[in-house]
Amino acid sequence: MEAHIQFLQITPKELQETILAGVKLQLEELKKEFQPKEPEEFLTRKETAALLKVNLSTIHAYANKGILKPLGLSGRVYFRRSEIEESLISLK
Numbered sequence: 001m002e003a004h005i006q007f008l009q010i011t012p013k014e015l016q017e018t019i020l021a022g023v024k025l026q027l028e029e030l031k032k033e034f035q036p037k038e039p040e041e042f043l044t045r046k047e048t049a050a051l052l053k054v055n056l057s058t059i060h061a062y063a064n065k066g067i068l069k070p071l072g073l074s075g076r077v078y079f080r081r082s083e084i085e086e087s088l089i090s091l092k
Contacts, residue, residue: 041081042071048079062087 043051048068049059062068067087071078
């Protein structure tokens with residue numbers, strides 16, 4: 001059985017505009033929730049040392065002390081750029 005809906009005192013143009021306004025509002029709210037994330041950047045020990053302007057032995061010491069968290073793949077060591085930046089502390 002088909003349902004029939006009757007709109008009183010509204011023109012087809014007004015109905016279309018009302019529907020479009022509702023869809024636009026829903027799309028804007030959806031965009032807020034689903035922002036694409038930036039891809040994670042991984043740096044080698046050498047790149048990390050260059051970024052922090054320190055030598056490789058300092059990077060090794062930071063990793064041993066837990067200041068930086070190394071990641072490994074096929075015998076190579078990497079660091080997440082986001083974690084490097086988070087490990088920097090603000091000086092007064």
